[in-house]
Amino acid sequence: MFTPDLRALSKAGLAALSLSVAGLTWAADGPGLGMPVTAEQLAGIDLIVLPDGSGLPAGSGTAAQGKAVYDAQCAACHGAQGEGTQGVPALAGGSLTGTPVLMTVGSYWPHASTLFDYVRRAMPPTAPKSLSDTEVYQVVAYVLHLSGIVAEDTVLDSASLPQVQMPNRDGFIDRSQEQ
Amino acid sequence: MSDNNKNTPAIALERVAGNGLLSRRHLLCLSLAGAGAMVAESVMAADGPALTMPAWSRTPGRGPSEYGNPSSFAGHIKRLAPPPSASLPGGGASRTPLHLLQGIITPNSLHFERHHSGIPDIDPAQHRLAIGGLVRQPLVFSYEDLLAYPMESRILFLECSGNSGGAAGPTAADTSVGGLHGLLSCAEWTGVRLSTLLEEAGVLPEATWVTSTGADGASMGRSIPLDKALRDVFIALYQNGEPIRPEQGYPMRLFVPGWEGNVSVKWLSLIKLASMPANFKDETSRYTELLPDGKALQFTFPMGTKSVITSPSGQMALRRQGVHEITGLAWSGRGSIRRVEVSADGGRTWADAQIDGESRSLALTRFRLPWLWEGAPAVLQSRATDSAGNVQPTRDVFLNTYSPANRYHFNGIQSWAVSAQGEVTNVYA
Numbered sequence: 001m002f003t004p005d006l007r008a009l010s011k012a013g014l015a016a017l018s019l020s021v022a023g024l025t026w027a028a029d030g031p032g033l034g035m036p037v038t039a040e041q042l043a044g045i046d047l048i049v050l051p052d053g054s055g056l057p058a059g060s061g062t063a064a065q066g067k068a069v070y071d072a073q074c075a076a077c078h079g080a081q082g083e084g085t086q087g088v089p090a091l092a093g094g095s096l097t098g099t100p101v102l103m104t105v106g107s108y109w110p111h112a113s114t115l116f117d118y119v120r121r122a123m124p125p126t127a128p129k130s131l132s133d134t135e136v137y138q139v140v141a142y143v144l145h146l147s148g149i150v151a152e153d154t155v156l157d158s159a160s161l162p163q164v165q166m167p168n169r170d171g172f173i174d175r176s177q178e179q
Numbered sequence: 180m181s182d183n184n185k186n187t188p189a190i191a192l193e194r195v196a197g198n199g200l201l202s203r204r205h206l207l208c209l210s211l212a213g214a215g216a217m218v219a220e221s222v223m224a225a226d227g228p229a230l231t232m233p234a235w236s237r238t239p240g241r242g243p244s245e246y247g248n249p250s251s252f253a254g255h256i257k258r259l260a261p262p263p264s265a266s267l268p269g270g271g272a273s274r275t276p277l278h279l280l281q282g283i284i285t286p287n288s289l290h291f292e293r294h295h296s297g298i299p300d301i302d303p304a305q306h307r308l309a310i311g312g313l314v315r316q317p318l319v320f321s322y323e324d325l326l327a328y329p330m331e332s333r334i335l336f337l338e339c340s341g342n343s344g345g346a347a348g349p350t351a352a353d354t355s356v357g358g359l360h361g362l363l364s365c366a367e368w369t370g371v372r373l374s375t376l377l378e379e380a381g382v383l384p385e386a387t388w389v390t391s392t393g394a395d396g397a398s399m400g401r402s403i404p405l406d407k408a409l410r411d412v413f414i415a416l417y418q419n420g421e422p423i424r425p426e427q428g429y430p431m432r433l434f435v436p437g438w439e440g441n442v443s444v445k446w447l448s449l450i451k452l453a454s455m456p457a458n459f460k461d462e463t464s465r466y467t468e469l470l471p472d473g474k475a476l477q478f479t480f481p482m483g484t485k486s487v488i489t490s491p492s493g494q495m496a497l498r499r500q501g502v503h504e505i506t507g508l509a510w511s512g513r514g515s516i517r518r519v520e521v522s523a524d525g526g527r528t529w530a531d532a533q534i535d536g537e538s539r540s541l542a543l544t545r546f547r548l549p550w551l552w553e554g555a556p557a558v559l560q561s562r563a564t565d566s567a568g569n570v571q572p573t574r575d576v577f578l579n580t581y582s583p584a585n586r587y588h589f590n591g592i593q594s595w596a597v598s599a600q601g602e603v604t605n606v607y608a
Contacts, residue, residue: 033327034318088267174478178481
């Protein structure tokens with residue numbers, strides 16, 4: 001089983017250790033070929049934004065600024081007002097108990113950080129990672145504005161984005177310990 | 180069928196449940212139990228023409244090749260792949276043709292696929308795996324580096340969280356078992372324990388989650404708890420003995436045994452230790468299970484206890500009356516399969532199926548049971564119990580647990596109807 005105090009041990013100290021995992025014995029004695037790097041050296045491939053805002057880049061944007069980005073990059077598939085099109089999810093409106101159920105950024109997503117993280121890494125599908133950080137802030141603000149979550153002139157940046165109150169923030173039941 | 184005596188079983192058949200289910204002991208002597216029927220099924224007949232030497236026995240065949248292919252006569256055995264998506268380039272899924280396969284191992288070319296931004300064409304010499312975040316020393320590994328680490332092999336199933344989601348729909352689709360349940364495969368995966376690499380980087384005490392992203396266009400990411408990551412997660416480099424296929428994450432993927440397939444991040448390029456889950460799009464907006472009251476389950480990781488009959492199954496046809504083998508697959512994300520029961524009367528009576536070989540933890544298990552079909556309509560079902568005592572629920576029990584919109588983690592009992600004409604169809608029963 002997992003032993004917490006093993007985690008902080010030095011690499012040298014681990015060389016002679018073995019972990020007993022689910023009845024198997026696994027020697028912690030790999031060849032040690034990992035090349036040391038700095039967090040800065042990983043920044044170019046690390047796009048992860050956590051709900052507390054860590055990982056958010058510099059820059060800022062408002063919904064008013066984001067309309068042009070949305071209309072150019074998103075509206076063709078997600079609809080002019082975020083209503084979605086055939087096979088492409090709606091972004092705004094919806095209900096989790098209505099008929100039909102409609103799960104959108106506005107009705108379902110628990111964290112604004114997720115929207116920034118996902119748009120920056122994966123949108124638009126034809127050219128992922130082509131938006132600047134400023135454009136991502138702007139279009140995230142606009143998508144949140146489509147659901148009335150932020151005002152047209154609310155400035156989103158690394159400090160304010162994690163503070164956005166998503167309507168379904170408390171809608172999830174964490175099952176991660178039921179393994 | 181001209182000789183009635185041939186249709187009379189040669190020995191007494193032991194019936195163990197309603198509508199023709201037979202004892203497992205008849206698996207060992209199917210040809211005796213259904214002797215007449217077996218002869219009637221054959222394309223050969225005693226009064227037919229004599230066998231002749233075929234043309235391929237009169238000439239040298241093709242020579243050896245560098246990489247083999249199936250017989251040209253087996254070319255119909257393919258993944259069930261939809262046309263390309265216009266709105267999400269490279270996205271979508273293809274399904275394993277479970278109805279055309281036997282045993283438990285999925286050939287690499289037939290392993291199901293699910294992509295969120297297509298399959299990247301990665302040069303392993305340029306690929307890097309980075310480990311960062313809450314570690315003492317961030318590290319970068321090349322593919323060549325990882326090949327030098329201690330490896331282990333395990334036979335493990337992989338199932339998409341959305342597998343069988345169609346079975347939760349309002350009407351029973353006219354489809355095959357592959358079409359309905361084919362986001363499911365099983366292979367021998369070989370790779371390097373994640374714990375080995377994490378120990379090398381030195382996990383800091385405040386780390387509780389492992390977040391990972393891939394090198395595909397969407398840089399798809401997922402988060403798993405650190406205790407699971409240290410328990411049995413590994414970096415898969417080989418699949419059934421050869422380097423993992425591009426559609427499975429070449430040159431490397433995370434492999435998280437027993438858990439929903441999406442967490443086994445393909446084209447793995449970044450592992451970042453954190454004190455919380457990242458709440459990526461694919462663990463909030465997707466891969467969460469909506470409940471009737473509008474709340475949703477998040478981080479439901481192990482796949483449920485489940486089984487499905489692969490033969491006879493949807494869109495097949497029984498061509499003769501007599502003894503048939505009912506066979507299928509069972510699996511659980513929480514251990515091994517302890518028991519599979521089969522019903523031929525829509526769940527009124529059940530009989531224990533034979534487990535084929537050993538039941539492996541977190542792998543597919545093949546089950547079999549002989550069945551005497553005498554032309555009456557039947558509804559075939561299977562029900563799995565795992566080593567932790569979890570029993571596969573009925574479809575109704577599953578559906579009543581969730582919102583009608585939920586399509587994830589469906590593990591309800593599958594029903595196949597057999598008509599008096601022998602046609603097999605997907606039904607809700």
